[in-house]
Amino acid sequence: MKDSTIISNKKSLNKFVIILFWVAVWQILHLFIGRDIYVPSPFSVVMRLKELIFLKVFWTSIAFSIYRVIIGLFLSITLGIIVGVISSMNRYVYDLIHPLMTAIKATPVLSFIILALIWLSSSNVPIFICFLMCFPIIWTNVVTGISNVDKKLLEMAKVYGVKRLTVIKKIYLPSIIPYLSAACITSLGLGWKVSVAAEVLSHPRNAIGSHLYSAKVYLDSSELFAWTLVVILLSLLFERILAGFIGKLTYRKTTKGSAVLDKGCVKIEATD
Amino acid sequence: MKLQIKNVYKNYENFQVLNDFNMELSSNGIHCLFGPSGCGKTTLLNILAGLSTADQGDIKGIENKTFSYIFQEDRLLPWATVEENIFLILTDSYSKREAQGLMDKYLDLVDLSKFKNYYPEALSGGMRQRVSIARAFAYEGDILLMDEPFKGLHMELKKTLMDYLISYWHQKKQLFLFVTHDVEEALYMADHIHIFQGPPMELTKKLTIDIPAGDARNKNEKIDQFKEMLVHSNKGKLRL
Numbered sequence: 001m002k003d004s005t006i007i008s009n010k011k012s013l014n015k016f017v018i019i020l021f022w023v024a025v026w027q028i029l030h031l032f033i034g035r036d037i038y039v040p041s042p043f044s045v046v047m048r049l050k051e052l053i054f055l056k057v058f059w060t061s062i063a064f065s066i067y068r069v070i071i072g073l074f075l076s077i078t079l080g081i082i083v084g085v086i087s088s089m090n091r092y093v094y095d096l097i098h099p100l101m102t103a104i105k106a107t108p109v110l111s112f113i114i115l116a117l118i119w120l121s122s123s124n125v126p127i128f129i130c131f132l133m134c135f136p137i138i139w140t141n142v143v144t145g146i147s148n149v150d151k152k153l154l155e156m157a158k159v160y161g162v163k164r165l166t167v168i169k170k171i172y173l174p175s176i177i178p179y180l181s182a183a184c185i186t187s188l189g190l191g192w193k194v195s196v197a198a199e200v201l202s203h204p205r206n207a208i209g210s211h212l213y214s215a216k217v218y219l220d221s222s223e224l225f226a227w228t229l230v231v232i233l234l235s236l237l238f239e240r241i242l243a244g245f246i247g248k249l250t251y252r253k254t255t256k257g258s259a260v261l262d263k264g265c266v267k268i269e270a271t272d
Numbered sequence: 273m274k275l276q277i278k279n280v281y282k283n284y285e286n287f288q289v290l291n292d293f294n295m296e297l298s299s300n301g302i303h304c305l306f307g308p309s310g311c312g313k314t315t316l317l318n319i320l321a322g323l324s325t326a327d328q329g330d331i332k333g334i335e336n337k338t339f340s341y342i343f344q345e346d347r348l349l350p351w352a353t354v355e356e357n358i359f360l361i362l363t364d365s366y367s368k369r370e371a372q373g374l375m376d377k378y379l380d381l382v383d384l385s386k387f388k389n390y391y392p393e394a395l396s397g398g399m400r401q402r403v404s405i406a407r408a409f410a411y412e413g414d415i416l417l418m419d420e421p422f423k424g425l426h427m428e429l430k431k432t433l434m435d436y437l438i439s440y441w442h443q444k445k446q447l448f449l450f451v452t453h454d455v456e457e458a459l460y461m462a463d464h465i466h467i468f469q470g471p472p473m474e475l476t477k478k479l480t481i482d483i484p485a486g487d488a489r490n491k492n493e494k495i496d497q498f499k500e501m502l503v504h505s506n507k508g509k510l511r512l
Contacts, residue, residue, distance in 0.1 A: 156347040159321050159339055160361035160411055170360055174351045 072130025
């Protein structure tokens with residue numbers, strides 16, 4: 001068997017053991033407390049989840065929650081990039097936007113949710129909140145990415161008369177991508193959390209948050225845990241998909257000289 | 273047309289680098305700006321290349337000229353291959369076919385054709401500097417500027433690179449202007465050595481070496497005299 005396969009199998013086994021450990025801690029906690037209403041057993045949560053997955057409403061709720069998160073993220077990423085680029089190009093715009101971003105970051109998300117409940121329909125509240133919470137992260141990273149572009153590379157391009165569009169494509173974009181991808185991954189996790197929180201308070205039709213709210217009303221802890229598990233799994237799944245997409249975007253052709261030979265990151269160094 | 277630098281002033285905050293600086297250079301030949309670190313040599317190159325502006329003064333003879341610039345550092349894009357790095361500066365000025373031809377020609381000259389698909393991180397420091405030399409050659413600017421291009425490289429590699437530059441100069445017969453405070457480099461390559469002190473930068477002496485650049489100078493007695501003068505000026509013991 002290849003070394004890489006052995007390493008991969010060992011990693012999977014490690015992950016499984018870690019998950020098993022935390023499930024055991026959960027079970028012990030359940031036994032220690034002894035009441036399902038406080039901490040339901042892992043078994044009862046899995047059973048509840050098994051019941052839920054056969055219901056149509058389970059899938060429609062997931063689909064609509066995903067839709068809201070995606071729209072919120074799409075808006076925050078698009079506007080975050082546009083406003084970030086404009087702020088980097090113009091100091092006055094930066095000075096104007098910066099206090100707003102600081103204020104948004106410092107304001108409790110609940111204040112925004114309550115305001116949004118007054119302003120918007122219940123279905124749009126999670127989208128707005130997701131956008132509002134993720135936008136400052138994208139904006140900050142775009143601005144930081146642009147300001148950290150290597151000035152020496154820009155000077156080189158200037159001396160050699162490289163056109164502005166080429167400079168943007170070949171120097172600015174590759175420099176910003178690491179900052180933007182980090183911001184997108186952070187926003188994705190945050191986006192799920194705040195969207196579901198907004199759904200709990202706005203309880204639109206077909207929403208994971210609405211089911212969490214019902215579970216709270218009926219003191220159904222197993223259902224609460226089951227839906228929470230669904231949110232965690234969806235968040236992880238989306239993070240994986242996004243990381244994979246970003247990985248493809250920044251993937252470099254492996255060549256003789258720069259090839260990463262193995263997952264152990266062994267590099268071939270060429271010498272004079 | 274000669275390159276004339278007239279009454280140029282340049283300050284960085286309250287630090288005076290160029291103060292009523294004047295200089296004249298022939299339009300071809302390998303000129304060396306020789307002097308201690310921090311005397312303003314790089315500032316002068318940057319003003320000529322348009323990377324910095326003079327506070328005051330006139331520079332004639334660079335109108336509509338293009339520059340190739342070999343910086344102290346390689347200044348290669350780490351996310352682009354050797355080929356892509358050179359292509360970047362050619363893509364807006366040449367057709368794809370012409371750019372490919374120039375790139376192949378000069379990568380071959382610096383003996384790096386086999387490495388064109390490598391990323392800079394996979395190359396040694398010397399190889400990266402050779403790529404930046406190939407890039408400067410491929411651009412075929414009217415004036416070649418070099419700012420301590422061999423700094424930190426070992427003698428053998430330095431000599432190889434200097435030989436590339438000398439052979440390139442014989443093909444082009446352009447104005448080469450290079451900055452150094454290394455006596456060996458100055459004496460191996462330059463036709464004219466401008467010795468400076470400062471800051472503010474001040475021309476103290478100009479030496480003209482009428483022996484062909486390169487190996488021919490190694491065993492020449494006249495060079496030893498120049499060498500002694502340069503070593504003394506570098507140590508600041510002798511004001512020439």
